Amino acid sequence: MQRAIKLINLAKKSGADAVKFQHHDVTKYVSDFGFKSLGNKLSHQKKWKKTIFKVYKDAEVPRKWTQTLIKHCKKIDITFMSTPYDLDTADYLNKYMQAFKIGSGDLAWDDMLIKVASKKKPFFVATGASSIKEVEHAVKILKKTNIFLMSNNELPLIILYMLSLIHI
Numbered sequence: 001m002q003r004a005i006k007l008i009n010l011a012k013k014s015g016a017d018a019v020k021f022q023h024h025d026v027t028k029y030v031s032d033f034g035f036k037s038l039g040n041k042l043s044h045q046k047k048w049k050k051t052i053f054k055v056y057k058d059a060e061v062p063r064k065w066t067q068t069l070i071k072h073c074k075k076i077d078i079t080f081m082s083t084p085y086d087l088d089t090a091d092y093l094n095k096y097m098q099a100f101k102i103g104s105g106d107l108a109w110d111d112m113l114i115k116v117a118s119k120k121k122p123f124f125v126a127t128g129a130s131s132i133k134e135v136e137h138a139v140k141i142l143k144k145t146n147i148f149l150m151s152n153n154e155l156p157l158i159i160l161y162m163l164s165l166i167h168i
Contacts, residue, residue, distance in 0.1 A: 001065055005072055012078045019078055020101055021069070023093055024085030026056040063092065070096055090115045099123055104130040107138040117145050 004021070011019045032053040050058070061069075061082065073080040083101045084090035090100070090112065100116045100123040107113070107130045116123055127135050 001068065004061070004065065004069055008069070008072055008078060009076065012076050017079060018081050019073065020081040020083065021061045022059070022085060022103075023061050023063070023066070023082045023089045024056075025089060026053060026060055028086045028088075030056050066093075066096065084112075084116070087111060087115050090119070094119050094121075097121060101126065102138075104128045104134075107134040110141050113138055113141050114145055117142055 008019050030053050032051055066082075070080045079098060081097060081099060081101060082093055083103050084093050085103070085106075093100075097119075099121050100119065102112065102116060102123060102125045104126040107125065107127075125135070125138060
């Protein structure tokens with residue numbers, strides 16, 4: 001928690017308008033079962049000293065921190081944002097969010113795109129680990145839903161061009 005507060009303060013000090021966290025429940029998308037059955041192999045990363053489940057669990061922003069982080073953001077006048085990594089978390093975060101961000105790994109997850117669009121808030125779409133075909137698919141799904149079209153028939157969507165070290 002203290003590290004998150006420190007990062008918010010550093011973002012504000014450096015002139016940022018917003019901070020963005022990642023809220024997820026690792027139990028919904030990572031299982032230790034496969035790696036445990038492989039014996040000594042902890043993950044797909046050779047240098048990791050922990051299981052993939054533990055690494056992701058340690059990276060979670062616990063829901064119990066949310067109110068405190070938001071309160072601190074309001075206190076220093078910086079916008080709080082978070083990327084949901086499961087559908088329940090998108091619902092949970094909705095009341096706190098002015099806008100959403102979808103990670104590049106979720107551009108082919110139609111249910112997440114539709115869920116976030118149904119919140120009728122602007123959203124950012126990252127592209128770092130996606131192909132152009134996946135980006136086009138996401139935009140097509142969002143337009144098809146008609147959930148989130150503005151009065152001028154445009155999507156309030158920002159596509160973030162990002163590079164991912166995964167592909168290098």
